[in-house]
Amino acid sequence: MSASAVGHVDTFRPHKSSPGLQTPRRAGFRPDIQALRAVAVTLVVLTHLWPNRLTGGYIGVDVFFVISGFLITSHLAKEIFGTGTLSLARFYARRIKRLLPAAFIVLGAGTLAVAIWVPYSEWQPTAREVMSSALYVENWSLAGQSIDYSAINNQATIAQHYWSLSVEEQFYFLWPLVLFGLYRLGARLGARRRTLLAGMALLCVASLVYSIIFTADNPNPAYFVTPVRVWEFAAGGILAIAAAKAALPRVLADLLAVLGWLAIGASALYFSPQTEFPGWAALLPVLGATAVIASGTGRTRVPFHPLVAWKPVQFVGDVSYSIYLWHWPMIVVAPYILLTPLNSWAKICIIALCVPLAWLTKVFVEDRGKSWKVLGRRPRTTFLSMGAGLAILAVLAVGITWGGSLQESRAEAVQAQQMGRPCLGPAALPAQKGCANALGPAAVTVMGPANRYYASAPECAVDPTRKAPGVKSVTLCDFSGGRKDAPTVWLTGDSHAEQWKPALLVLAKKDHWKLTYSLLGGCPVADVSFSGYHGKGDPAANAACMAGARSVANMIAADKPDKVFYSIFSRKEMVDDGSGLSQEAQYDAGLPKFWGRWTAAGSTVYVMADPPLNGYVRDPRCVALNPSRPLNCAVPRTTAQPADPLVSAVRLMKSSRVKLIDLTDHFCDASRCYAVVGNVAVYYDADHLNGEFSKLMAPYIERQL
Secondary structure (H helix, E strand, O other), X not given: OOOOOOOOOHHHOOOOOXXXXXXXXXXXXXXXXXXXXXXXXXXXXXXXXXXXXXXXXHHHHHHHHHHHHHHHHHHHHHHHHHXXXXXXXXXXXXXXXXXXXXXXXXXXXXXXXXXXXXXXXXXXXXXXXXXXXXXXXXXXXXXXXXXXXXXXXXXXXXXXXXXXXXXXXXXHHHHHHHHHHHHHHHHHHOOHHHHHHHHHHHHHXXXXXXXXXXXXXXXXXXXXXXXXXXXXXXXXXXXXXXXXXXOOOHHHHHHHHHHHXXXXXXXXXXXXXXXXXXXXXXXXXXXXXXXXXXXXXXXXXXXXXXXXXXXXXXXXXXXXXXXXXXXXXXXXXXXXXXXXXXXXXXXXXXXXXXXXXXXXXXXXXXXXXXXXXXXXXXXXXXHHHHHHHHHHHHHHHHHHHHHHHHHHHHHHHHHHHHOOOOOOHHHHOOOHHHOOOOOOOOOOOOOOHHHOOOOXXXXXXXXXXXXXXXXXXXEEEEOOOOOOOOOEEEEEEOHHHHOOHHHHHHHHHHHOOEEEEEEXXXXXXXXXXXXXXXXXXXXXXXXXXXXXXXXXXXXXXXXXXXXXXXXXXXXXXXXXXXXXXXXXXXXXXXXXXHHHHHHHOOOEEXXXXXXXXXXXXXXXXXXXXXXXXXXXXXXXXXXXXXXXXXXXXXXXXXXXXXEEEOOXXXXXXXXXXXXXXXXXXXXXXXXXXXXXXXXXXXXXXXXOO
């Protein structure tokens, strides 16, 4: 998911605008910059709506950051060089008046829409991200979640796109201090402009180098954190100071404009989510945007003036900030209003509704908001108004959090009432002939805390003495009651092993096991060369994964447990040992190496075959969008249950002490696999079982021990 800040700066546009397209422009207005805004926001919106068609539209982020760096630096430099001073209070107050009214109104409206239409499981995450966005730290919140495996399957909230606004606001806060500090240093050295340029260039290079290194080592958080983006703003700032009024020869300006627009277009068309970004790759759109701005600097008529000054282009540039604010909440909420995933017509309707809504917001909030009396004429009053806005959003956030908790409690009561019923959950298949409405609606369609597959039990505690490279924790669940002959059992693998934990905890309690588990999310616990989860490689994470896998294998071999339960998501955890062999062949070779060590130590290994796919074959929200029609979520068995490397490896190993537990017939009949079975939702999220469904699997696992 990508987006971009689209805040405008008043230096290059009128303070007031009329509602129509014929907005009067004062001297110095740059239609090419307005066209850049229009193109950038269009790229962002299109890639959010059609991510598989326009794969690199997220570079709109970088275009906007360059624009902001150029305009803000121009604005600040005019005051600093003209007066020798800088009023930070007035600068921050202008930013608040310009940006916050619309931003806060959209956050408030989006929160109310979530409370009305979106399942309550999303209310608490929405509240958290709304407040992160209102405080302009959403990018850091998402950076933290991006390195948390358990957050990978989280649904996007209506505020997630505010990450780039957060980056921009952090820039607005710090950049004036940087520029004024460099100006004062230059005044002492007798070279104000050169010192300013040198300081910005140093920051630009340092940030770019950091961006390249950090993106290579930690690509997921690198996308969001502020330091890796500073150089993009600085590039625009350097241009603002170095070429404030210099006009290039017409031929050179035209050539530069062509190259700039081509660079932006090529980035949008050929970049993809697999591109290591920002890093080196961001140079292309950043230099492209810089080239376009440079080509029109100091000119009364910019290159390609008829096209960039075309009224529809200028209109989109005018309302780009509001388009950006509104489009993402509409994309998130619309499927729940329509009760179906978005098709092309629905996406076109979102655009058709978003543009007039953005225009109304531009006219009545962005433009007129700057003169609202409630915002005051003095900075102090403006800051107090901002605090009042934050308080209102906090009340909304607390309200939906509390409301979500009430809904979760009601759902837990419904689940408790169901327990013990015949034909509940997996009991309805494969013997559905004896169960009425075996594939009917689920009693609970929204996954809350009671459905968490990763929930533990009071008898479980982390063992602080067991530490090893790459292993976060080792947990012991002691149900032995002090019996010395209690069975010892291990559970290991990734989160696809963890999704069986609710069932194994039931068996552990029933049979008085000492159950130990250590689980590595998104990591194949096997003797393989891991190259990335979901096809995306992170060298540091991959190395930690392999170290953890070896540590877990050593611990299990040393413990010599009676039983080892094992599973991984081998279908999507990519491995590459350089041999050129297929994924299945590499797993066939690597999985038995660990299993063989454990069986040699006396353990019996039970390999849990992976359940049918969910998010890869249907919208993961399908059950919530079809609460009364769960059969709409059924998928052909051949599609939902492709070849599983775990099954192949067990069969090839042919060991009497490595046993396969394949429960597919409790998810599927001969032709189709289902998202609701026995009135229980099968899945918690895109990749994992509903904890309730897993728990109900306990007797069927026990039959195969």
